[in-house]
Amino acid sequence: xxxxxxxxxxxxxxxxxxxxxxxxxxxxxxxxxxxxxxxxxxxxxxxxxxxxxxxxxxxxxxxxxxxxxxxxxxxxxxxxxxxxxxxxxxxxxxxxxxxxxxxxxxxxxxxxxxxxxxxxxxxxxxxxxxxxxxxxxxxxxxxxxxxxxxxxxxxxxxxxxxxxxxxxxxxxxxxxxxxxxxxxxxxxxxxxxxxxxxxxxxxxxxxxxxxxxxxxxxxxxxxxxxxxxxxxxxxxxxxxxxxxxxxxxxxxxxxxxxxxxxxxxxxxxxxxxxxxxxxxxxxxxxxxxxxxxxxxxxxxxxxxxxxxxxxxxxxxxxxxxxxxxxxxxxxxxxxxxxxxxxxxxxxxxxxxxxxxxxxxxxxxxxxx
Ligand code: CDP
Numbered sequence: 001x002x003x004x005x006x007x008x009x010x011x012x013x014x015x016x017x018x019x020x021x022x023x024x025x026x027x028x029x030x031x032x033x034x035x036x037x038x039x040x041x042x043x044x045x046x047x048x049x050x051x052x053x054x055x056x057x058x059x060x061x062x063x064x065x066x067x068x069x070x071x072x073x074x075x076x077x078x079x080x081x082x083x084x085x086x087x088x089x090x091x092x093x094x095x096x097x098x099x100x101x102x103x104x105x106x107x108x109x110x111x112x113x114x115x116x117x118x119x120x121x122x123x124x125x126x127x128x129x130x131x132x133x134x135x136x137x138x139x140x141x142x143x144x145x146x147x148x149x150x151x152x153x154x155x156x157x158x159x160x161x162x163x164x165x166x167x168x169x170x171x172x173x174x175x176x177x178x179x180x181x182x183x184x185x186x187x188x189x190x191x192x193x194x195x196x197x198x199x200x201x202x203x204x205x206x207x208x209x210x211x212x213x214x215x216x217x218x219x220x221x222x223x224x225x226x227x228x229x230x231x232x233x234x235x236x237x238x239x240x241x242x243x244x245x246x247x248x249x250x251x252x253x254x255x256x257x258x259x260x261x262x263x264x265x266x267x268x269x270x271x272x273x274x275x276x277x278x279x280x281x282x283x284x285x286x287x288x289x290x291x292x293x294x295x296x297x298x299x300x301x302x303x304x305x306x307x308x309x310x311x312x313x314x315x316x317x318x319x320x321x322x323x324x325x326x327x328x329x330x331x332x333x334x335x336x337x338x339x340x341x342x343x344x345x346x347x348x349x350x351x352x353x354x355x356x357x358x359x360x361x362x363x364x365x366x367x368x
Pocket of ligand 1: 157
C-alpha cells in the first residue's frame with residue numbers, strides 16, 4: 001500500500017514510516033546508454049542494499065547536472081518495471097566547480113526501519129559527495145562486530161577459488177563460492193528441460209526457486225529446493241548453463257540478495273565475477289585475479305583430469321572458457337569487470353602460494 005502520510009499501520013500491526021534514501025552516481029559521457037545504465041545500477045543498489053519491495057517505493061526525484069540531457073533518468077526506473085512509482089526529473093543547481101555529469105536521486109519509501117538503518121548509495125565519482133557514508137557502509141555490520149569482507153573476482157581459471165579457500169582457512173572466515181549458486185540455477189533449468197538462454201522461462205522459474213547456502217566445518221553446501229546438489233553442479237552442461245543463466249537480471253537479483261545477506265552476518269571471502277563491482281561495493285578488500293587464456297585453460301584441464309572426469313579434451317576446455325569469458329564480460333547487467341578500487345594480480349606466472357601470500361600480506365598489513 002502506498003501512503004504519503006508520515007506513519008502508517010499495516011494489517012499486521014507493523015508501524016511503517018515514510019523515509020527518504022539519497023543516492024548519486026556519475027556517467028562518462030552524455031549519452032542515452034550511459035545515463036540509463038548508471039541510473040539503473042544506482043536504483044538497483046538502493047533497492048538491494050535497503051531490501052525494498054517495489055510496492056514500498058512512493059516516489060523518486062532525479063536531478064541531472066547541466067551537462068546531461070541525452071535521456072530522462074526516470075526511464076531507467078520504468079525499464080526496471082517500476083511502473084506504479086511516481087517519478088520526477090529536474091535540473092540540479094549549477095554551482096561552479098561542483099561534480100560534473102552527476103545524477104542524483106531521492107527515493108521516498110514506506111519502511112519500518114529507523115533512519116540510521118538506511119543505506120544511502122554513492123557510486124563512481126559521486127562517492128566524493130559523501131565520503132562519510134561510503135566509509136560507514138564499508139564498516140557497519142549487523143551485530144557491530146569487527147568483521148571483514150574480501151571480494152575476489154576474475155575469469156574462469158584465474159585461481160579465485162583456490163586462493164579464496166586458502167584465505168578462508170588462514171583468516172578463519174567462511175568462503176562463499178557464488179559461482180556455485182549460478183550453477184545450481186542452471187541445474188534446475190536443465191532438470192526442467194528449459195533452454196538456459198531463455199530469459200523469460202528463467203524469470204518464471206526464479207519465482208519459486210529455493211536456493212540456500214549452508215556451511216559444515218567451513219565447507220559450503222548448496223541446497224536446491226531443499227536438496228544438497230553440491231556434487232552435481234560441476235558437469236560441462238551445468239558449467240555452460242551457469243554462464244547463460246548468469247546473464248539474466250532476475251537470476252542475479254535473487255543470488256545477490258542471498259550473497260549480501262551472508263556478508264552482512266559473517267566475515268567472508270567471496271569469489272565471483274561481480275563481487276567487488278556490484279555485490280559488495282564496500283568490501284574491505286577487493287582483488288581481481290587474471291591469467292592468460294591459455295594458462296587458465298591449462299589449469300582447468302589439469303584440474304578436471306586430476307579429478308578423473310572422463311572425456312576431457314584441452315581444446316574443448318579452452319573453447320568453453322572463451323565462451324564464458326565473452327558471456328560474462330559482455331552482459332549488460334553486472335558484467336565481469338575489475339572494480340575501480342580492486343587490486344589486480346596477473347597470476348599467469350605465479351604459483352598458488354605466491355599469490356596467496358601476496359594477498360595475505362596485504363590483508364594483514366591493513367587489518368591487524
Ligand atoms: O569456477 P569457474 O570460474 O569455472 O566458474 P564459477 O565461479 O563456478 O561460475 C560459474 C559461472 O557463473 C560463471 O561462468 C559466470 O558466468 C557465473 N557467475 C557470475 O556471473 N557471477 C558470479 N558472481 C559468479 C559466477
